[in-house]
Amino acid sequence: MDHQNNDILEEELSLKLFVVLTRALESIKKRVEEDIKCLGLNPTEFAVLELIYSKGEQPIQKIGEKVLLASSSITYVVDKLEKKDLLRRKPCPKDRRITFAVITQAGTELMDEVFPKHKQAIKEICAGLDVDEKKVMINQLKKLGYHAQGL
Amino acid sequence: MDHQNNDILEEELSLKLFVVLTRALESIKKRVEEDIKCLGLNPTEFAVLELIYSKGEQPIQKIGEKVLLASSSITYVVDKLEKKDLLRRKPCPKDRRITFAVITQAGTELMDEVFPKHKQAIKEICAGLDVDEKKVMINQLKKLGYHAQGL
DNA sequence: TATTGTTATACTCTATAACTATA
DNA sequence: TATAGTTATAGAGTATAACAATA
Numbered sequence A, B: 001m002d003h004q005n006n007d008i009l010e011e012e013l014s015l016k017l018f019v020v021l022t023r024a025l026e027s028i029k030k031r032v033e034e035d036i037k038c039l040g041l042n043p044t045e046f047a048v049l050e051l052i053y054s055k056g057e058q059p060i061q062k063i064g065e066k067v068l069l070a071s072s073s074i075t076y077v078v079d080k081l082e083k084k085d086l087l088r089r090k091p092c093p094k095d096r097r098i099t100f101a102v103i104t105q106a107g108t109e110l111m112d113e114v115f116p117k118h119k120q121a122i123k124e125i126c127a128g129l130d131v132d133e134k135k136v137m138i139n140q141l142k143k144l145g146y147h148a149q150g151l
Numbered sequence C: 001t002a003t004t005g006t007t008a009t010a011c012t013c014t015a016t017a018a019c020t021a022t023a
Numbered sequence D: 001t002a003t004a005g006t007t008a009t010a011g012a013g014t015a016t017a018a019c020a021a022t023a
Helices: A003-037 A043-055 A060-067 A071-083 A105-125 A131-149 B003-037 B043-055 B060-067 B071-083 B105-125 B131-149
Strands: A087-091 A099-103 B087-091 B099-103
Touching: A003 A043, A003 A105, A003 B003, A003 B105, A003 B131, A043 A060, A043 A071, A043 A087, A043 A099, A043 A105, A060 A071, A060 A099, A071 A087, A099 A105, A105 B003, A131 B003, A131 B131, B003 B043, B003 B105, B043 B060, B043 B071, B043 B087, B043 B099, B043 B105, B060 B071, B060 B099, B071 B087, B099 B105
Parallel strands: none
Antiparallel strands: A087 A099, B087 B099
């Protein structure tokens, strides 16, 4: 095969990969959202709550960096979680510009109950691959993602 | 390893897979969006235009099925593409409930020019994997996606 | 009755800018 | 001056449901 044909093959393959990747994640996301919706939370709210639950209290700014949201959006999400009494704001005594988001008792109890179920659900959603296949895919996805990010 | 530990491993691995998949696609999407943005189109508009460009005129309803959008969203997207003179609506004479979306001369000329560049860009974005690795990943993603979809 | 497409409406998220309080 | 966070505002994009026209 000459260079030009090889180039076209690789273009088609890359396009295919992009489409299949998008479709697969859409299917998975849909199931994961169903799993979360019954808690009265949307995926962003769940992601923020889960971050605080597993990593402990976080400055508002840091949350935005980790779940990839603009700071005004985080204010909005934290407002909603605060209204639901799942987390609260706590001023930082050392730097009074900073506000921490802290999980509440109710938030902890909710996550204690639902997080194990959530992990179980994701395991079932991802059961199309076995353990070894998952390990390979994780590594390959990292390679793919790092390259794209580094462009 | 006993069953319970194996279960926990598989849960963690699945969660990891979900996170890595999400992150990788985010990085790729970001690059692809950059590639499209300079055309004055967003990814959805580009997807609809590309569908009509490569598959020919389509009933509005069919477009929604293929790009996975609700019919009201398609109305919105087609409105925008029509305002940009990239496609137009054409009534179906045989079934007057149906409206086709048809690509215009300007739409065809635009795609003739940018679609080859777009494929080349995606090839570069996906260059973190070689041809064989891409083939494997496409197959694995299909398995993963089909399983999730079938739940 | 069922289907196609539109309209009306609401929600989530983003971006921007102005602002307060603090460093 | 710079940073953390909030407020206000506007806009993109999507989903839902109700609707009109047609089959």
